[in-house]
Amino acid sequence: MRRIRLTVAYDGTNYVGWQVQPNGVSIEEILNRELSRMLKEKITVIGASRTDSGVHARGNICVFDTESRIPGDKFKFAINESLPPDIVVQESEEVPPDYHPRKVRSIKTYEYRILNRVLPDPLERLNSYFFYYPLDVEKMRKAAEVVVGEHDFKSFCNIRASVKTTVRTVYSLTIEKTGDMITLRIVGNGFLYNMVRIIVGTLVKIGCGLWPLSKMQEALDACDRSAAGPTAPAKGLTLISIVEQDQGAAEEETDE
Amino acid sequence: MRRIRLTVAYDGTNYVGWQVQPNGVSIEEILNRELSRMLKEKITVIGASRTDSGVHARGNICVFDTESRIPGDKFKFAINESLPPDIVVQESEEVPPDYHPRKVRSIKTYEYRILNRVLPDPLERLNSYFFYYPLDVEKMRKAAEVVVGEHDFKSFCNIRASVKTTVRTVYSLTIEKTGDMITLRIVGNGFLYNMVRIIVGTLVKIGCGLWPLSKMQEALDACDRSAAGPTAPAKGLTLISIVEQDQGAAEEETDE
Helix, strand or coil, rough: CEEEEEEEECCCCHHCECCCCEEEECCHHHHHHHHHHCCCCCCEEECCCECCCCCCEEEEEEEEECCCCCHHHHHHHEEEEEECCCCEEEEEEEECCCCCCCCEEEEEEEEEEEECCCCHHHCCCCCEEEEEECCCCCHHHHHHHHHHEECCCHHHCCCCCCCCCCCEEEEEEEEHHHCEEEEEEEEEEECCCCCHHHHHHHHHHHCCCCCCHHHHHHHHHHHHHHHCCCCHHHHHHHEEEEEEEECCCCCCCCCC | CEEEEEEEEEEEHHEEEEECCCCCCHHHHHHHHHHHHHHHHHCCCEEEEEEEEEEEEEEEEEEEEEECCCHHHHHHHHHHHCCCEEEEEEEEEEEEEEEECCCCCEEEEEEEEEEEEECCCCCCCCEEECCCCCCCCHHHHHHHHHHHHEEECHHHCCCCCCCCCEEEEEEEEEEEEEEEEEEEEEEEECCCCHHHHHHHHHHHHHHCCCCCCCCCHHHHCCCCCCCCCCCCHHHHEEEEEEEEEEEEECCCCCCC
């Protein structure tokens, strides 16, 4: 039995998210179905990050076990032949049999795109959040500084599964503006459920002037979900990459 | 009776093109239907550029006549309420009753995006042409110089409607590369049917080394469609803008 790791990119628009759900088609389900068909054995992938419905990825990671003798780096070409065009495996390689993508310390990078203009752009509608009121990017950058570092992010977490701790480390949160598009890039050692989207929702409240700058620190200190802003829409969010550090040291499973 | 001009942006993925066709839904059809419904009179728009199936636009132009008293600049907000999210009117204004969008001299700008990497990117699949073999951008730039200026572009035109002349002026053709994405930007006084896509198809043949650099001049000189490259896929093409110069001086209707 060999264990194969895939790096998967997808447009989340037409899916209920990574994980199998009763109400629609998931990324995981498509991968299980097409890998099983191709390899003629029952394949069950294990994903590193269970992205929500509508969230995109450039580099989510998953593993599966197989009896196949296809070389690790060739799997990507074989499987891409039968995947739909909105899911493309970017890398494949053989990993040790005890490797588990949710039990490894890693650095995750997410991007969130906000289209800040008077009218929506149909060509950007599927992977950005259209926001009408002008946003003060400089103010958003100042508020973003507050979340960088090790903090209890309890205020920035929607309840789903129980987690042992809500402490996470954000290594950086940068905000760039090109034309009408504001791109937030956040790097951390793990993210709680909806954490990136709630941080963005809070920054937007501050950036459009509805909330003062001080609200970010207050929200963080409160350790109470109601102190933070709304959960920004899924379609603006993309999981960019998961860079693994070392095996066996992750505190727990993480989610976005 | 008043004449209103709209600047329309759309994602062409789900349409048969600008013009009404028997085999599917067109942009024109959606605009006619929703404007007629909103204004409670029969509305027929006239478009400046009849983009092909799958081609996108940030700034196509159309006009229609109406008895409505809605101020010109307010039409965009009213009509956007009932348009699908892949069609968004960006500007609206009242124009003189004799204004005709295909009988006015204008400068048209198109962009063509080529994703040049080993594997497709699902997040770029709807508005770029995925091309596997490495492209030599410097060589493509040199070949691009050949088409700049006033030329007979007969070799770069698929037959559709008869045109009085196949002479057009290309003001500029620039090629930029950012990461894996190559963006061609072409500005001209009008484009023949599929002209931009055939120029791109020829540049790609040269850029990947299948054709020598000299082939661009030969193709132009031949005045024969078979001397040029294939028509590049529609989804990479976006009509960026139509900037009008003056009324009543256009030679004829133009197309892409």
